[in-house]
Amino acid sequence: MNPSKAKQNESLDFIRKIITEDVKNNKYNRQIMTRFPPEPNGYLHIGHAKSIYLNFGVAEEFNGICNLRYDDTDPEKESMEYVESIQEDVRWLGFDWEDRLYFASDYFEQLYKFAVELIKAGKAYICDLSVEEIKEQRGTSDKPGIESPFRNRSVEENLDLFERMRKGEFKDGSRVLRAKIDMSSPNMLIRDPIMYRIKRVPHYRTGDEWVIYPSYDYTHGQSDAIEGITHSLCSLEFETHRPLYNWYRDQLLSLNMLKYCPEQIEFSRLNLTYTVMSKRRLLELVKKRIVSGWDDPRMPTLSGLRRRGFPPAAIRSFLDKVGISKRENYIDLSLLESCVREELDKKCNRVMAVLRPLKVIIQNYPEGKIEELEAPNHPKDSSMGSRKIPFSRTLYIEQDDFLEDPPRKFYRLSPGREVRLRYAYYIKCVGLVKDETGEIKEVHVTYDPETKGGFAPDGRKVKATLHWVAADQAVRAEARLYDRLFLKENPLEDADFLKTINPQSLDVVTCLGEPSLAGASPGSRYQFERLGYFCVDSVDSSPENLVFNRTITLRDTWSRIKKS
């Protein structure tokens, strides 16, 4: 095991334990090989990230390699768009398949040859039954199936028919190639499963070269074997498929058609609270325009999370904490959020911006005067440098930071009270201006020139420090305030999951930011002090129209106190 990665003091999950044993026993007599096998029929989401991280992670830890292989055996749903987005996402997560980019469709010819051998060995036959008949004759879980009348066709006839299937002599759905296993098996998958079906659908890679396509069960295991995969890691729903995986493999092994003997191991997939994960439902959100696309920042897709501003390192550390097991699980979204905050706290420059501006006029500050005040970019990491922020007579603070009639625990600005403006001065509220509806338009304050930089020479303390921006120098930008997409922990417990959509999952405001924000480049991340982490949108932001996505708020203890 790679000593730098070996988690010697940590406990290993059951898959790593198995592999550790296999390595110790030199079971494979060669390097460990895994693969990430997406079907290019949708965008990757954080559930896939678990599989990517496991497969690539395990390979790295055991000095092995991990392939990227597309399981593209159903041309009706697959496309190049998905192939490309998947590669971008895997790279973004931090993994590299080097030159090992494979497609099951590249194995079609090989798979066909294997099938011919199985026919010759009397292990597969052409069945002329219709879809309905096959279904009927398969029986039920408590009743054995009926053997197909075509089950005992001669090898010659099967060979001839299979070849003609390939040549396109038969109608779609008129015949299939089935494995001859056991029609009375309690495992329904073993009752002579379909290996090939006729489908006159052009494939996004092989075009119209093929009119017959191999099924998943037949394809996947053989692709593993062809590539030399040692450990074929997949999710729990394939557990009942394992006997079939092994059957194809063992038949071909005994016919000397295979060199390698991969093994399938299943683990439980990731579920997240307040999130739906199935491709079908995500597609529905996109199609019904509930979100702006697969990469909408509220989506659990990797492209959505990326656009939202989640760092890949945060996703990896989240996955570390989630672990690998066979239990059904439902992870708290707050765990992911905590990993995101942890990562962003270390890496982001602090900056000041006001989301809901309230005008402040400093009565004793000279009109027209502008001071440049120094502010560190990170309170705990001086290596991240500092910048200058302009200060002037007219400023904006956050509406939430002023209350005319404050409750007992509120210690921000209110009439007569003194607070600090971050990295600037102490100010004291001396009056306010309201409009005819009674809404506060301006807060009038005085400042103490002695407190420049934010310290009082006489040592007097204030209870609060507020963020602010100078009115005339502020940069206007659009801020998209995102929140969780669903209101229920489990959106699916409602019959219609769309009914649990959070109507306030997106709030768009015009914010005012300090001048250093001008020209912020797409994808760059900041902490807006006291508010949260924001990321320049990679799609809609431009130098003229800055757009910030709120990745996540800061933990907000005050909002809890307020509620209670």
Place this chain on the structure above:
RNA sequence: AGCCCCGUGGUGUAGCGGUUAUCACUUCGGACUCUGAAUCCGAUAACCCCAGUUCGAUUCUGGGCGGGGCUGCCA
């Protein structure tokens, strides 16, 4: 219904014959603070049930019960 899998605090996750049952997140306190952030400290809280094996079972065996998956010419 059949087959397969799983069952440790609220959520994940370690431990696999003898432990004050681990760690993280959450929740609730407190300390500190030029972000009511971060950080630090503390608290609450768990072995599905019943038998059996054993001096001793969370750990082993059997049976229940509970949960999930599969039963597609999807993957």
